[in-house]
Amino acid sequence: MKCPGAPxxxxxxxxxxxxxxxxxxxxxxxxxxSCCSLPPAASEQRGRRLSSFPYYIRICRxxxxxxxxFAVSLCLETMLQLARTPLPAGEITxxxxxxxLQDGGERFELQDLLRASAEVLGxxxxxxxxxxxxxxxxxVAVKRFKEMNRVGREDFQEHMRxxxxxxxxxxxxxxxxxxxxxxxxxxxxxxxxxxxxxxxxGNRGSNxxxxxxxxxxxxxxxxxxxxxxxxxxxxxxxxxxxxxxxxNVLIDDNYEALLTDYALVPLVNNSHASQVMxxxxxxEVTETGKPSxxxxxxxxxxxxxxxxxxxxxxxxxxxxxxxGDLAGWVNSVVKEEAFxxxxxxxxxxxxxxxxxxxxxxxxxxxxxADNRWDIKEALDRIxxxxxxxxxxxxxxxxxxxxxxxxxxx
Numbered sequence: 059m060k061c062p063g064a065p066x067x068x069x070x071x072x073x074x075x076x077x078x079x080x081x082x083x084x085x086x087x088x089x090x091x092s093c094c095s096l097p098p099a100a101s102e103q104r105g106r107r108l109s110s111f112p113y114y115i116r117i118c119r120x121x122x123x124x125x126x127x128f129a130v131s132l133c134l135e136t137m138l139q140l141a142r143t144p145l146p147a148g149e150i151t152x153x154x155x156x157x158x159l160q161d162g163g164e165r166f167e168l169q170d171l172l173r174a175s176a177e178v179l180g181x182x183x184x185x186x187x188x189x190x191x192x193x194x195x196x197x198v199a200v201k202r203f204k205e206m207n208r209v210g211r212e213d214f215q216e217h218m219r220x221x222x223x224x225x226x227x228x229x230x231x232x233x234x235x236x237x238x239x240x241x242x243x244x245x246x247x248x249x250x251x252x253x254x255x256x257x258x259x260g261n262r263g264s265n266x267x268x269x270x271x272x273x274x275x276x277x278x279x280x281x282x283x284x285x286x287x288x289x290x291x292x293x294x295x296x297x298x299x300x301x302x303x304x305x306n307v308l309i310d311d312n313y314e315a316l317l318t319d320y321a322l323v324p325l326v327n328n329s330h331a332s333q334v335m336x337x338x339x340x341x342e343v344t345e346t347g348k349p350s351x352x353x354x355x356x357x358x359x360x361x362x363x364x365x366x367x368x369x370x371x372x373x374x375x376x377x378x379x380x381x382g383d384l385a386g387w388v389n390s391v392v393k394e395e396a397f398x399x400x401x402x403x404x405x406x407x408x409x410x411x412x413x414x415x416x417x418x419x420x421x422x423x424x425x426x427a428d429n430r431w432d433i434k435e436a437l438d439r440i441x442x443x444x445x446x447x448x449x450x451x452x453x454x455x456x457x458x459x460x461x462x463x464x465x466x467x
Contacts, residue, residue, distance in 0.1 A: 154168060155167070155168060155236075156168050156171070156234045156235070156236050156243075156245070157215070157218070157234060157235055157236070157237070158233065158234045159218065159219065159221075159222030159231075159232050159233065159234060159235070160222065160231060160232075160233060163233065164195050164196055166192055166195050168236060170192055170193065170194070170195065171190055171192070171198075171200065171243075171245075173193060174190040174191055174192045174193065175190070175191045176188045176189065176190045176191070176200075177189040177191075179199065179252075180305065182305065182319075183301075184201070184203060184205070184301065184319060184322060184326065185201050185202050185203040185204065185205070186201070186202050187199060187200070187201045187202075188200045188201075188202070189248050196247070196248070197248040198233065198245050198246065198247060198248050199245070199246045199247065199248045199249070200243055200244075200245050201243070201244045201245075201246075201319070202241060202242075202243055203241060203242045203243075203244070203322075203325075203326075204240065204241045205326055205327045206241075206242050206322075206325045206326060206327065207239065207240075207327055208325065208326070208327050209324075209325055211237055211239075214237055214242070214325065215237065217321075217324065217325060218232065218235045218244075220292075221320075221321055224287075224288075224291055226283070226284055226287040227280075227283075227284075227314060228280040228281065228283050228284030228287070228314065228315050228316060228317060229284045229287060229288065229316065229317050229320065230246050230247070230249070230308060230316040230317060230318045231246070231247075232244060232245070232246055233245045233246050233247060242325075246318065249308040249309070249310055249316060250311070251308070251309045251310060251311065252308065252309065253304065253305045253306070253307060253308055253309070254277060254304040254305070254307040254308070254309055254315070254365070255303070255304035255305040255307075255370075256305075257269060257309060258304060258364065258365065258368055258370075258398075259304075259368075259370055268400040269398075269400050269401075270400065270401060270403070270404070271401050271404045271408045271411070271412060271445065272408075272445030272446050273313050273445075274365050274366070274401070275411070275415065275443055275444075275445045276313055276314070276315075276445060277307070277309065277313060277314075277315045277365065278315075278361075278362055278365055278415065278440060279315075279440055279441065279443075280314050280315030280316075281302075281307055281315045281317065281358065281361060282358065282433075282436060282437045282440045282441075283437065284315065284316070284317040285298070285299055285302065285317065285354060285358060285433055285437075286433050286434065286437045288317070288320055288321065288354075289354075289433050292321055295321060295323075295324065296349050296350070296351060296353075297321075297323050297349050297353055297354055298320070298321060298354060299317065299320045299321065299354045299357070300320070300321065300322065300323035300349075300353075300354065301319045301320065301322060301323065302317070302320075302338065302354055302357040302358060302361060303338045303357065303360075303361065304361060304364055304365075304370075306318050306319040306320075307361070338356070338357040338360045338361070338371075339353075339356075339357075340352070340353040340356035340357070340427070341356075341425045341427075342427050350427045351432070352427045352430045352431075352432060352433075353427070354433070355422050355430055355431060355432060355433055355436055356422060356423060356427075356430065358419075358422050358433075358436060359418075359419045359420065359421070359422025359423035359436075360419075360423060362415060362416075362418060362419030362422065363416070363419045363420075363423070366397055366398065366412060366415060366416055366419065367396055367397060367398055368397075368398030368399070368400065369396075369398075397409075397412055407444075408445075408446070411443050411444055411445075414439075414443060415440070415443055418431075418436060418439045418440060421436070421439075422436050
């Protein structure tokens with residue numbers, strides 16, 4: 059039975075899309091007031107082989123006040139493309155199962171995931187992210203990748219097992235993954251508070267307090283600790299993280315930072331990898347296409363400046379490349395000490411610590427990778443900073459004499 063106000067068949071056909079990254083643009087063509095029942099349960103399709111994940115979308119609820127933030131709630135059910143050879147009823151091949159990476163924890167099937175109601179969290183260079191609310195079970199975050207065809211099944215599985223063994227308070231653990239040649243799914247726990255990018259640049263509402271200096275320092279310390287851990291545990295990777303930016307730092311209930319989307323660059327197609335991380339990309343990557351062991355440290359430096367100023371490096375992003383553009387932004391921050399207005403209430407001692415962190419961020423952003431601090435040096439300097447009760451009232455004047463981007467050291 060067709061529910062009142064449901065979109066026409068013609069419009070529904072336009073909503074069957076292969077790239078979920080375009081979903082927000084596509085859903086805008088239909089009425090957002092309708093409330094429709096879900097398509098038939100995926101269990102009815104078990105006699106067929108999964109081929110891909112084109113998604114059939116029906117709008118269930120929209121918070122109009124959040125439209126500008128793309129906070130669209132969707133009811134999502136997979137319309138499976140059918141292969142020519144059906145499977146025996148009730149049989150699911152091994153490749154159609156989720157592979158769990160952690161001992162313990164609640165288990166669920168691929169069909170449970172496909173039947174879950176889902177909310178689009180975002181779409182980035184690596185793939186699209188969703189919050190999936192299982193009918194019987196927890197909420198999980200699902201990231202869907204389609205640009206990971208450079209590795210075969212065995213290499214992909216071995217890489218996932220390696221990442222699944224990571225354990226650190228500031229690294230979000232992987233829960234499970236799903237492999238097909240055409241696309242992959244990576245599942246993690248859902249973090250309610252969302253990303254650092256949202257806290258810095260989004261509308262946090264009146265319920266959350268301002269992000270003061272102690273909280274921001276705690277977050278940066280967590281990011282640096284997590285990044286240093288990845289360097290230690292994944293020495294075989296040139297880029298132990300490779301995708302460090304504010305939207306890939308999640309914040310838990312205690313304002314601890316959790317790194318996500320780490321160590322995925324080795325899996326991404328070469329043609330797609332060059333498009334990643336424009337605003338956080340180190341000069342050596344922009345100029346030569348080849349990262350160095352310190353490229354992640356550059357991204358950490360940009361993140362530090364973003365946290366201190368509350369500004370996204372928009373000028374650098376718009377220009378797309380070139381250290382000069384970033385230098386103009388950074389040097390204006392140094393000249394004006396343009397710290398985020400939410401930290402105006404910081405005491406004099408805290409302002410001295412903020413200036414020291416600014417200096418650390420600049421040393422991490424040294425354009426010459428040979429002169430740039432490594433992750434150990436950066437972490438050691440960050441750990442020395444104090445969030446509250448700092449006794450110093452003035453930073454050493456020599457600090458700001460060294461901050462001009464591009465200065466030799």
